[in-house]
Amino acid sequence: MSEDLVFGLYIFSLAGFVGYQVISRVPPLLHTPLMSATNAISAISLVGSLVAAGANYNIVSTVLGFTAVVCATSNVVGGFVITDRMLKMFKGRTGPAKKPPE
Numbered sequence: 001m002s003e004d005l006v007f008g009l010y011i012f013s014l015a016g017f018v019g020y021q022v023i024s025r026v027p028p029l030l031h032t033p034l035m036s037a038t039n040a041i042s043a044i045s046l047v048g049s050l051v052a053a054g055a056n057y058n059i060v061s062t063v064l065g066f067t068a069v070v071c072a073t074s075n076v077v078g079g080f081v082i083t084d085r086m087l088k089m090f091k092g093r094t095g096p097a098k099k100p101p102e
Helices: 003-024 028-054 059-090
Strands: none
Touching: 028 059
């Protein structure tokens, strides 16, 4: 294995460990703003994947770019759906009030 590959794997594993430690210590009240920030980062990766798909270097880069577009789009849409569901949990019920027992 080349030295660059080993260095890249080291950085990837260290980032995964630090990311897990940071996210596991977030209080539940802050999950909704954190999800919104994560959706914004995913949207940036969507723009990057669109650039990769449209660069038209060769067929492999176009196919991989298209795959990245599909994955990033599903990540953004899924993140916003989950954030919407989380926000609905904090809203009060708007249904009719129950009658007190007689």
